[in-house]
Amino acid sequence: MKGVKYEYIEEDLTNKSPLLLKYNPVHKKIPVLLHNGKPISESLVIIEYIDETWKHNPILPQHSYDRARARFWAKYIDEKAVPPLRDFVWSKGMDREEAIGEINELLKTIENELGDKKFFGGEDIGLVDIVANVVGIWLVVIQDLLGLELLTEEKFPKLCNWIHEYVNHTAIKENIPPRDKLIEFYSAHLGAASQ
Template sequence: MAEEVKLFGFWASPFSRRVEIALKIKGVKYEYIEEDLNNKSPLLLKYNPVHKKIPVLVHNGNAIAESLVIIEYIDETWKHNPILPQHPYDRALARFWAKFIDEKAVPALRNFTWGKGKEREVAIGEACEHLKTLENELGDKKFFGGEDIGLVDIVANVVGIWFGVCQELSGLELLTEEKFPKLCKWIHEYVNHTAIKEDVPPRDKLIEFYSARFEAASK
């Protein structure tokens, strides 16, 4: 019996793209269902009644929500091409840094892009500090996961792809090669990785989409 794998997502969401990357790394065939976030489908609301958000993975009728939870589920279900490290300590560290990105870096990125006045000033400082922390954690490694991308790299797609778009919209340059050479080198390696490069959302399309949101938020 063939496995049924469906992903409810949105093309411009870094969280949705994370799950797609994990599935590509594993070589899992899946059906992708694009959601209209302004008019969410009954199926999405059925499969994720708590948060009512994308992404949602449906595997043989069982729904899993939240990108980090989904990625771990994918890694445990399809054992080949592991995404998390094998050693328990290394796995714990990977989870720690993934959580750091979602709980620290993502909010700062959001606030420096969409925030106003004092909130934005604070967010700029926080974003720089979080980038420094990630720069130090990356060190001399090719990827956060070592020689190939792992959980932290997948979660850091918000830095690798979306941060540049937000910088352009905000008119600020925080993540530059001069300030963060290791992160910039990582971004180049990341977006050119075979599991990533074919599915990176077109930059001009992302800028157009978020620019419209930026203008709407400014009114």
């Protein structure tokens, strides 16, 4: 979206590289952005740094109130979606059922926030859309692998329309990990969880 050139380095999280440990010694996880020799960690922090550093094609709204709301919803999705999705992938039985309940409540809440807008911020992709990719990309793959129907057009028509618009946006479409890689990644995790 910003048109910033970058080098992408794949990281094996089961065998963390010295480079990752050097640039994120606190959490020892990805993502890490290295800019001018200085590391920036944590997805939300990285997105805001990119937006502040490269001013064109803003990710955050220009008005203070709208920016605060975008930060609120981004944090909400980051904190409320990731834990139940992780539980959903790694758990079985009743724990998985509890995670499904949490995910359904999250989906209702964010669909309500989306309303009739094309993207969470209106007509253009913004911070909330980028953070919500955990629903629009990752959850879709997980539910397909498990044969579940959590996020369907019947239950969540606005979110499904948002997903279609989001994944088909030129900037997103060109940068989404290939579906087969996502399936391979989650198949391995789901297989490990069932052992």
